[in-house]
Amino acid sequence: xxNTSSPAPSRTRGPDLAAATAHLKESWDQGxxxxxxxxxxxxxSWNDLTRNVDQYIxxxxxxxxxxxxGAGLLVGFLTGILLSRAVRASSARA
Numbered sequence: 001x002x003n004t005s006s007p008a009p010s011r012t013r014g015p016d017l018a019a020a021t022a023h024l025k026e027s028w029d030q031g032x033x034x035x036x037x038x039x040x041x042x043x044x045s046w047n048d049l050t051r052n053v054d055q056y057i058x059x060x061x062x063x064x065x066x067x068x069x070g071a072g073l074l075v076g077f078l079t080g081i082l083l084s085r086a087v088r089a090s091s092a093r094a
């Protein structure tokens with residue numbers, strides 16, 4: 001049989017494999033550290049945001065209540081418009 005159909009084993013494969021494994025482990029560790037850093041930054045940003053919202057609500061309770069009421073009315077109004085259009089469109093098809 002001819003040996004050209006299968007590649008001959010390389011003797012330098014061991015050091016290359018060890019280097020690749022070391023590089024992969026280092027990359028994995030860097031990725032884990034980057035994920036930890038991103039989690040810490042996200043958690044800090046979230047805590048800052050909630051603290052600022054709490055301070056806003058405590059300093060302007062009536063303003064916040066009116067803004068929340070206005071947002072609720074706007075969402076309800078837009079939902080009513082969309083539902084009435086959907087009902088009209090479905091009755092026109094029938």
